[in-house]
Amino acid sequence: MEIKKVAIIGGGTMGSGIAEVCAKSGLDTIVMEPEAAAAEAAQNRIDSSLDKAVARGRLSQEDRSTTGALLSYTTDINALGDRDLVIEAIVENEAIKLELFKRLDEVTPEHCILASNTSSIPLINIGTATKRPDRVLGLHFFNPATVQKLCEIVVSIATDEAVVVACEKFAQETLGKETIRSQDRAGFIVNRLLVPYLLQAISLLDTGQVSAQDIDNGMMFGCAHPMGPLTLCDLIGLDTIKSVADVLYDEFKEPTYAPPPLLKRMVAGGLLGRKSGAGFYKY
Numbered sequence: 606m607e608i609k610k611v612a613i614i615g616g617g618t619m620g621s622g623i624a625e626v627c628a629k630s631g632l633d634t635i636v637m638e639p640e641a642a643a644a645e646a647a648q649n650r651i652d653s654s655l656d657k658a659v660a661r662g663r664l665s666q667e668d669r670s671t672t673g674a675l676l677s678y679t680t681d682i683n684a685l686g687d688r689d690l691v692i693e694a695i696v697e698n699e700a701i702k703l704e705l706f707k708r709l710d711e712v713t714p715e716h717c718i719l720a721s722n723t724s725s726i727p728l729i730n731i732g733t734a735t736k737r738p739d740r741v742l743g744l745h746f747f748n749p750a751t752v753q754k755l756c757e758i759v760v761s762i763a764t765d766e767a768v769v770v771a772c773e774k775f776a777q778e779t780l781g782k783e784t785i786r787s788q789d790r791a792g793f794i795v796n797r798l799l800v801p802y803l804l805q806a807i808s809l810l811d812t813g814q815v816s817a818q819d820i821d822n823g824m825m826f827g828c829a830h831p832m833g834p835l836t837l838c839d840l841i842g843l844d845t846i847k848s849v850a851d852v853l854y855d856e857f858k859e860p861t862y863a864p865p866p867l868l869k870r871m872v873a874g875g876l877l878g879r880k881s882g883a884g885f886y887k888y
């Protein structure tokens with residue numbers, strides 16, 4: 606089960622990074638977007654990231670050219686007829702993803718593995734939208750995909766073990782990533798551990814007895830975390846944290862995953878963190 610030809614569906618924040626990683630690893634990589642303008646935007650995003658890598662001395666001009674030549678862009682799903690692996694990274698909307706996987710199942714070869722970068726949609730729902738749920742799994746990359754080492758491999762109850770092993774080998778040996786295996790449950794491994802921690806930090810701040818800076822300093826200087834939890838919340842975006850917490854709470858119905866009142870009020874008030882100019886800190 607050799608993976609040489611890949612397609613990335615959606616060239617936004619995640620898809621462009623994943624496509625760049627694939628092409629840099631020597632893979633024939635097609636990026637698909639629904640419209641020409643979006644495909645051009647995806648190409649610009651990837652080109653400018655590659656140019657920055659050259660400017661910073663992380664990529665030689667020669668490797669830049671080789672990588673560029675391995676990338677192509679399309680709006681036509683029928684161009685995916687010879688792919689070994691498709692990684693979907695479109696909007697986090699279940700109905701739109703299911704429709705896309707139904708189409709991917711029709712146009713890709715039988716051996717092709719269909720993966721999703723979804724953060725929250727059950728992989729079994731995506732798998733059963735196709736006639737090959739045994740060849741569907743999650744490949745959950747982290748932002749930015751060009752920098753973060755981890756790829757969580759999410760295994761549904763229908764995924765074939767041989768497909769999981771092939772994707773582990775691909776992520777580790779071809780892409781140079783670290784992999785962990787997660788079962789198909791909300792939050793997988795990383796968000797299931799990280800989100801309750803962030804929610805606890807927000808609840809602690811809401812007691813009014815501790816400052817944001819002391820919470821962050823506590824975890825940076827006491828536990829050697831690169832940044833404190835409230836700074837991390839601002840970086841991720843409070844709306845994103847709330848929606849992940851909502852998914853986790855909906856799945857497990859445990860108080861530890863319930864979005865705390867302060868988070869809900871801040872999201873309602875448009876205090877979303879860095880992207881809105883203010884969150885737990887001002888930017």
Ligand code: NAI
Pocket residue numbers: 614615616617618619620637638639643693694695696697701705722723724725745746747748
């Ligand atoms: P984004 O909004 O930056 O990019 C989505 C891209 O998909 C856009 O370029 C859009 O034009 C394209 N698109 C939408 N519908 C399409 C369709 N039917 N066919 C082809 N392309 C289509 O979104 P982002 O942040 O890259 O997220 C993508 C996926 O990755 C989501 O499932 C998200 O949950 C997941 N994810 C996001 C992370 C993040 O930090 N942003 C981290 C890990 C996973």
